[in-house]
Amino acid sequence: MQSLGVYLITLLVSLLLFGLPLFYSLKPLYEETWPEEAMAGKKIWQEKGCIECHTLLGNGGYSGGDLTFVTATKTKEELLAFLTSPPVLPPAKQLRHIALDPEQAKSVISFLEKVSEIDTHGWPPKPVRNSSAQK
Numbered sequence: 422m423q424s425l426g427v428y429l430i431t432l433l434v435s436l437l438l439f440g441l442p443l444f445y446s447l448k449p450l451y452e453e454t455w456p457e458e459a460m461a462g463k464k465i466w467q468e469k470g471c472i473e474c475h476t477l478l479g480n481g482g483y484s485g486g487d488l489t490f491v492t493a494t495k496t497k498e499e500l501l502a503f504l505t506s507p508p509v510l511p512p513a514k515q516l517r518h519i520a521l522d523p524e525q526a527k528s529v530i531s532f533l534e535k536v537s538e539i540d541t542h543g544w545p546p547k548p549v550r551n552s553s554a555q556k
């Protein structure tokens with residue numbers, strides 16, 4: 422009877438010793454939520470169909486290039502300026518890029534910032550840029 426007690430205590434202690442660190446190391450994976458602004462940006466990204474011309478994580482359209490890490494190469498101000506008063510697009514320069522109002526643009530930038538934090542292990546291998554569209 423006494424050995425059963427020792428057994429149970431050993432079992433409980435081992436469960437705690439292994440279970441607690443495991444629990445606390447996995448917890449952030451499930452708890453971390455994206456800021457509301459970034460989620461609003463994701464919605465705008467979907468509604469406006471940005472994916473038709475841009476890739477994220479290598480998926481999407483290729484004419485506008487990959488935007489997974491655009492926030493690392495462009496400042497917030499540059500992106501805001503681009504999105505709120507966009508230029509006409511190459512190569513024909515007849516179509517103006519979709520314009521967003523400042524609120525929408527800020528949300529989309531916040532979304533793109535969160536996307537850029539995803540550890541992609543080097544994917545996509547290099548910025549995907551227009552290669553098929555320009556042929």
Ligand code: HEC
Pocket residue numbers: 465466469470471472473474475484485486488491495500503504510511518519521529
């Ligand atoms: C009709 C195709 C098309 C759609 C739809 C489109 N884009 Fe673009 N976008 C482009 C092209 C082409 C460029 C490249 C312009 C250039 O390099 O001069 C570009 C450039 C950009 C840039 C600047 C990238 C850089 O490296 O400077 C950002 C940011 C951007 N787009 C965001 C968006 C967002 C956000 C949306 C959705 C609201 C969107 N685009 C929808 C075609 C598109």
